[in-house]
Amino acid sequence: MVTWTLTEKKLNANQLWKNESLYSLGNGYIGVRGNFEEGYEHDMPSVRGTYMNAFHDVVDIPYGEKLYGFPTTQQTLLPIIDCQTVQIYLGDEMERFSLFTGEIMHYERTLHLDRGCITRKVHWKSPLGKEIIVSFHRLVSMITKECFVIHVELEPVNFLGNVKIFSSASISRQGASTVDTSDPRVSAHVSKLHTEEIVHQDDMHLIIAKTTQSNLKTACAVRHEINTVYYKEITTLEDELISTFQFTLSKPVTVTKKCIYTDTLRHGDTFVDTAIQLQHDIMEFNIEALQQQQHIYFDHFWSMADIKIKGDSKLQQGIRFNIYHLLQSIGRDPYSHIAAKGLSGIGYEGHYFWDTEIYMFPFFLMTHPQMAESIIRYRYHTLEQAKERAKEMGHGQGALYPWRTISGTECSSFFPAGTAQYHISADIAYSVIQYYLASYNQSFMVQYGAEILFETARLWMDVGHYYNGKFRIDGVTGPDEYTCIVNNNYYTNVMAKYNLMWAAKVYDQLLSSHGEALKTLCEKLHVEEKEVQQWRDVADNMYLPYNEQLGINPQDDTFLNKAIWDFESTSKEKYPLLLHYHPLTLYRYQVCKQADTVLAHFLVEDESDTETMKRTFDYYETITTHDSSLSYSIFSIMAAKLREPDKAYDYFMETARLDIDDLHHNTKDGLHLANMGGTWMSIVYGFAGLRLKESGISLAPLLPRKWQGFEFYFQYKDRKIQIEVTKTEMVLTLMEGDALPILVYDEQYVLQCHNPTTINTQT
Ligand code: BGC
Numbered sequence: 001m002v003t004w005t006l007t008e009k010k011l012n013a014n015q016l017w018k019n020e021s022l023y024s025l026g027n028g029y030i031g032v033r034g035n036f037e038e039g040y041e042h043d044m045p046s047v048r049g050t051y052m053n054a055f056h057d058v059v060d061i062p063y064g065e066k067l068y069g070f071p072t073t074q075q076t077l078l079p080i081i082d083c084q085t086v087q088i089y090l091g092d093e094m095e096r097f098s099l100f101t102g103e104i105m106h107y108e109r110t111l112h113l114d115r116g117c118i119t120r121k122v123h124w125k126s127p128l129g130k131e132i133i134v135s136f137h138r139l140v141s142m143i144t145k146e147c148f149v150i151h152v153e154l155e156p157v158n159f160l161g162n163v164k165i166f167s168s169a170s171i172s173r174q175g176a177s178t179v180d181t182s183d184p185r186v187s188a189h190v191s192k193l194h195t196e197e198i199v200h201q202d203d204m205h206l207i208i209a210k211t212t213q214s215n216l217k218t219a220c221a222v223r224h225e226i227n228t229v230y231y232k233e234i235t236t237l238e239d240e241l242i243s244t245f246q247f248t249l250s251k252p253v254t255v256t257k258k259c260i261y262t263d264t265l266r267h268g269d270t271f272v273d274t275a276i277q278l279q280h281d282i283m284e285f286n287i288e289a290l291q292q293q294q295h296i297y298f299d300h301f302w303s304m305a306d307i308k309i310k311g312d313s314k315l316q317q318g319i320r321f322n323i324y325h326l327l328q329s330i331g332r333d334p335y336s337h338i339a340a341k342g343l344s345g346i347g348y349e350g351h352y353f354w355d356t357e358i359y360m361f362p363f364f365l366m367t368h369p370q371m372a373e374s375i376i377r378y379r380y381h382t383l384e385q386a387k388e389r390a391k392e393m394g395h396g397q398g399a400l401y402p403w404r405t406i407s408g409t410e411c412s413s414f415f416p417a418g419t420a421q422y423h424i425s426a427d428i429a430y431s432v433i434q435y436y437l438a439s440y441n442q443s444f445m446v447q448y449g450a451e452i453l454f455e456t457a458r459l460w461m462d463v464g465h466y467y468n469g470k471f472r473i474d475g476v477t478g479p480d481e482y483t484c485i486v487n488n489n490y491y492t493n494v495m496a497k498y499n500l501m502w503a504a505k506v507y508d509q510l511l512s513s514h515g516e517a518l519k520t521l522c523e524k525l526h527v528e529e530k531e532v533q534q535w536r537d538v539a540d541n542m543y544l545p546y547n548e549q550l551g552i553n554p555q556d557d558t559f560l561n562k563a564i565w566d567f568e569s570t571s572k573e574k575y576p577l578l579l580h581y582h583p584l585t586l587y588r589y590q591v592c593k594q595a596d597t598v599l600a601h602f603l604v605e606d607e608s609d610t611e612t613m614k615r616t617f618d619y620y621e622t623i624t625t626h627d628s629s630l631s632y633s634i635f636s637i638m639a640a641k642l643r644e645p646d647k648a649y650d651y652f653m654e655t656a657r658l659d660i661d662d663l664h665h666n667t668k669d670g671l672h673l674a675n676m677g678g679t680w681m682s683i684v685y686g687f688a689g690l691r692l693k694e695s696g697i698s699l700a701p702l703l704p705r706k707w708q709g710f711e712f713y714f715q716y717k718d719r720k721i722q723i724e725v726t727k728t729e730m731v732l733t734l735m736e737g738d739a740l741p742i743l744v745y746d747e748q749y750v751l752q753c754h755n756p757t758t759i760n761t762q763t
Helices: 013-022 264-284 287-305 313-329 355-367 369-381 383-392 423-439 442-463 490-513 515-525 529-540 583-587 597-603 610-621 632-641 645-656 673-687
Strands: 005-008 030-032 050-052 056-060 073-077 086-090 103-112 117-125 131-140 147-156 161-170 194-201 204-210 217-226 231-236 240-249 253-263 307-310 465-467 470-472 691-693 696-699 709-716 719-726 729-736 740-744 747-751 757-760
Touching (some): 086 147, 147 287, 161 217, 161 253, 287 313, 287 355, 287 709, 442 529, 632 645
Antiparallel strands (some): 117 131, 147 253, 231 240, 307 709
């Protein structure tokens, strides 16, 4: 059971905000940090927050020197109305229930990964000796995305008497008790919601609030259900609504606080009516019923998403925890995506990066492909803005996706490691291609995918140029943010090549299968056969840097000419380097923040031979700091590919519990969602060696010595497949769908439904 839960049994005031991220709940639409309902004592380190995916304000970006094309405004995720506060006062003395006064006789908080909820039970003795057991049960519904519920149960132990409960819906109680302004990874902007109206309707109370500049509005409708006779009062402050309940505690009493959130982005002008309607709709469901719905949803989710590791329960817990948070973070409408921190905190201001496509998308694609579709739809929805941005950046054609954004426009003010990361356009194209390879859903391609592929392909045609017969791309930044604005970044070039090649292939394939629809699309975009031929030519002639002497792919044209960073004299405290050195210092050395060429070798492995990949891996390994959490998983995958199980395992171990064990010391700002996707990839693409190509699916399992075995599931072209790897064999079971040819260690097998295929594994 321990592997399906995360439990804390002791309180540590210094760990509060880290745990608020770990114990956050979400459903891709709303996210609630794990703040205590009863609050904390003054000045305790905490970030109180409830967020709604994509619900943002617009703020000005101040510059000392603003040059052409720098974004002037940016979006920032805004905490919405917070309903977490439920304060309990006991007796005529009005002793406030708090974990930081009196005595805790028992404390236990558990995140239930299999049920999608949090329970917290406290046996508390007040300073004056009143004993009571308080149990909290909270969930953010996966069925009604607008719904967040807190259920509180009070059980008398030695205390019987008057109880007063203050339950609020508040704009003002949000935010951090302290903010580290020196860390660029934390939110840089502060904005606030403003109350527009407070409405009371029978026993339902509504706050309607709006942003300062983005003109978005949100409503929160709150209702309480209490199973005893009580007296109620409502206090309306400027930006807070407090419901006060008084009752006599003589037997267990339950208070269920049901909160419904809506917004104009998702619910349009009827957002208030929708909130009221939904509040009515959930009236008939008590906490048990809501929990039951949630349980059914999670059973279905885990039936494809789970990975079982035999022989390591801590690791097993870490993997499930990461997968769980991936689900909690994914937006499922055209306005929202997956933020770098999910909905667990305000780090990186709720922005969406390439993290989603390269690190998180594969998990959804292979386990719950409908969710992967919504990731693509979001990028489709913001395609016009990407085309506008390309124009603004001086390109005659194509789509340049923003490095970081919420609503689709560039939010990065530091262009060397922001806008210059043009690879994001190829990364998005890559996810579309992966989707195509896994689903072969041509209708979806003609409707959404092809347009993204064509417009991103066009970007490369405009950014690059021919020189000495080869197509080159100058003045861009690859994934490694310690090396900026370079010519011919290997990663960018190889990904652009893939983008161009597949734009042409998809064109050809749709021409024969969906000719009419393709014709309409091409007319709209003015794509002609001649242009498609140019994409093919450029893909064939893309320059991919190779150093003869070292036998490796250099990161870019000049990378290997630079001095190597003096790692020996760099003390441990100087990491991450970005917090201690000016970017220019870092740019002058061979030092990598994260996987760059090594990542390219994983994503587009057929462009290099294994020997080159091995030498390249060895080279970059010595100069990579992994200061970004996006790095370890890629080194793990490549080590597995290069058949180095111990190394693959060691890198993998840095990913699986990165947040639970706070390895980067900043989990308080939110969880590292890309790393969480990286954990899944390290197992499936790393240890199982799964690859998704035009030729089909292939596997090359490699079991870490410390494991007894592992097991996972994936979907591929309407089939469901289960894979079990043990020390000696691998069993592949086609659970659903037509017979499937599959390559294992380069040998062809054909899986038949419900007829397991057993293969001896190599070590
Ligand atoms: C990494 C980027 C990443 C961003 C958001 C940075 O530290 O270098 O690659 O996109 O974090 O996770």
